[in-house]
Amino acid sequence: MASAAGTTERKRPFFDKERIEARNRNRSTVVCRHGMVCASQPLAAMAGIDALKAGGTCIDAAITCNAALGVVEPASNGIGGDLFAIAWIEKEGKLFGLNASGRSPYDWSLEEAAKMGVTDIKRQSPLSWNVPGCVSGWKMLSDRWGKLGLAKCLEPAIALARDGFPLSPIIGTQQFASWPSEMAPHMAKVYHPDGKIPRYGDIFQNPLLANNLSAIAKDGPAAFYEGEIAQAIVKKSQELGGKMSLRDLKDHTANWVEPVSANYRGWDVWEIPPNGQGISVLQILNMLELFDIGSMQLNSAEHLHLFIEAKKLAYEDRAVYYADPEFADVPVKELISKEYAKARAKLINPKRAATDVKYGDPKLDSDTIYMCAADSEGNMISLIQSNYAGFGSTICPDGCGFVIQNRGEGFSLDPKHRCKLEPHKRPFHTIIPAFMTKDNKPVMAFGVMGGDFQPQGHSQVTMNMIDFGMTPQEAGDQPRVSHDGSSSPWGGTMENGGRLKFEHGIDDAVKQQLADMGHQIADGVDSHGGYQAIWREDDPLRYFGGTDPRLDGAALGY
Structure with missing residues (x-):
């Protein structure tokens, strides 16, 4: 498996003996x-x-x-x-x-x-x-x-x-x-x-x-x-x-809807269209595909900086464009297009954190x-x-x-807001299931609960699997970072670039490098999201399951 933005070779997930022996020793992938x-x-x-x-x-x-x-x-x-x-x-x-x-x-x-x-x-x-x-x-x-x-x-x-x-x-x-x-x-x-x-x-x-x-x-x-x-x-x-x-x-x-997708290095990632926030995952991945993530060290300052900056850009669009499509024209096709991602990614400074991020013009270019x-x-x-x-x-x-x-x-009480309160209207939703296919064949059902964090979780898990060749369990075990403070569909705008919250396992040296790049670092450590995934392999049919060690959960099969 090779990165679309470079020539970095990937070992096949699940079957690499060195990776299995060096895994984050929490749980094994269930088969x-x-x-x-x-x-x-x-x-x-x-x-x-x-x-x-x-x-x-x-x-x-x-x-x-x-x-x-x-x-x-x-x-x-x-x-x-x-x-x-x-x-x-x-x-x-x-x-x-x-x-x-x-x-x-x-x-x-x-x-x-x-x-x-x-x-x-x-x-x-x-x-x-x-x-x-x-x-x-x-x-x-x-x-x-x-x-x-x-x-x-x-x-x-x-x-x-x-x-x-x-x-x-x-x-x-x-x-x-x-x-x-x-x-x-x-x-x-x-x-x-x-x-x-x-x-x-x-x-x-x-x-x-x-x-x-x-x-x-x-x-x-x-x-x-x-x-x-x-x-x-x-x-x-x-x-x-x-x-x-x-x-x-x-x-x-309830309504049947057509899932929407973006291709990330040969893998199609699928989300539910608005009134939820799923397409922000696709926006983030479209921008990250333009960088050779797989050549970087996992959770290095270089890797996390690019992810955070792409997230900021996607969330600014989320705050402005996402809404109930029965009440607003949501430009889904334009927002998740590769052309729009290229235009937005040009705004990413690889050496410096953005503190003032604006939404783009796609027409031109909790508990859970x-x-x-x-x-x-x-x-x-x-x-x-x-x-x-x-x-x-x-x-x-x-x-x-x-x-x-x-x-x-x-709901917003601002009469000019797309997510304003109206009778018989669906509000902006944070909960998003995800799916992955390759060559029109099913590969993985997955998701990361966690309110506003969920698109960040989906993106980090996808990078762990596709760029770093991890198993479903290992992809969920890895420490996560969360960027808080983006402009919100509920109102409010980003101030001073927001701030980063880290889980245990992110090196202090990496945090300092990110601070030197202009990122605001929150004190202490936190826990972000709750993940489950099932990966499918055919000929013969097998399932590989992973579940989040942050929760009480289990991956069970027979």
């Missing part, structure tokens, strides 16, 4: 033949594997795993959140995209916000609610490519919620412990039983969620969007001053879970689902065992 599920919680991954063994497709496994994740990792995801997916269907020989994100209430507008004196949309308020899209996404996936049926896929999640499960280390010590009852009174009855915060290792039960999921298993999405669950959502919204109505829920629809699954027929799915912030709005409707997301917090 199997018949099916695989990678997720941030082992109990959920096992539920997905059981669905495959029961004769289900990877679609059934993904729904089963996602539903279980909503039980065992409730701060990150659940039926109160939204969902996006990219699926490779072997018999059809192509990729399909699904946008199951919800829209704002019909009665929620800039005029109404002004009338109420609202100057910003508070997270812990029903004004931050959009219609949750997750359940509609499950139904569309199940009806089109599932074999088990939605009710069967929900059985493991119902059992986990009803019978209980031990809290894993990260969920017990970080997610639950971060929200004492006095900070989140509207979810305390569900997540703080007996007035106590469950701890790592405690058995946690959620009988209300078991009832909610059982109703969906019995009556389908109508139980959520038209039945007692819908009534409970609307009642809670009205009680707390929100705008959600039964009409909003009943009128919700990510999981993936694959089956014996060659089908693969990349799925991401989220409450947005941890525990979303922190509001559970009465009688419900889940929180409603706070994605509507991302």
Whole structure:
């Protein structure tokens, strides 16, 4: 494998003995033949594997795993959140995209916000609610490519919620412990039983969620969007001053969309088009392809500087152009074109950090879970689902065992902004599944959760795989850097070039070199994103799975 911008030769991933022996010793890449599920919680991954063994497709496994994740990792995801997916269907020989994100209430507008004196949309308020899209996404996936049926896929999640499960280390010590009852009174009855915060290792039960999921298993999405669950959502919204109505829920629809791609050194990387931020990954990679990244040392100052500068340029465009395409003309084709990347990349100074970056003219030139699954027929799915912030709005409707997301917090109240608040509109979304193909054949389902960071994670993993020849596991093990402070789709502009945050493993000498180049360096270390991936090899069919050591997760196969 050779770099398109140079002649640097690449060793073949997975089969290089020296690389295997010198790998970052966290976890091994998991290899199997018949099916695989990678997720941030082992109990959920096992539920997905059981669905495959029961004769289900990877679609059934993904729904089963996602539903279980909503039980065992409730701060990150659940039926109160939204969902996006990219699926490779072997018999059809192509990729399909699904946008199951919800829209704002019909009665929620800039005029109404002004009338109420609202100057910003508070997270812990029903004004931050959009219609949750997750359940509609499950139904569309199940009806089109599932074999088990939605009710069967929900059985493991119902059992986990009803019978209980031990809290894993990260969920017990970080997610639950971060929200004492006095900070989140509207979810305390569900997540703080007996007035106590469950701890790592405690058995946690959620009988209300078991009832909610059982109703969906019995009556389908109508139980959520038209039945007692819908009534409970609307009642809670009205009680707390929100705008959600039964009409909003009943009128919700998810949509099939065409994934979009950019070719990176012979590999096609696929993302979901806006209202999400996926195309910023393609913009970043298009610019980086113009440099011989593979000739550089991984995570050297030279390597990281180019990545950061490309990210800055892409995110400035993101702040201006990305929006719900039903409400704005989003120039996707132009933004992800090679010609536009060349024009933007000319603005990168290889020796100096930019502190004042402008968006281009393409017309001229939280918390989240990510999981993936694959089956014996060659089908693969990349799925991401989220409450947005941890525990979303922190509001559970009465009688419900889940929180409603706070994605509507991302609307702008600036009437000139593309992402301004409007009735029945999808907000800007951070959650993005990804997929990779080569020569029109499926190669990898992957994703990196982490809110605003996600495009940076996708780009770093892609470089690790393609430029540095790593395995799926090794690509996720490597230390990451995050650039914060770019101009935002929610408002605000970049000041002084933003700042860099590093994980453990980036040399202090590299940080100093970057500082000398003009980058602002944040104090301390941080943790960035949560990654899963499944790589496919054919003749014979095999899957190679990787999962992030930053999480409790597992890559399981058989």
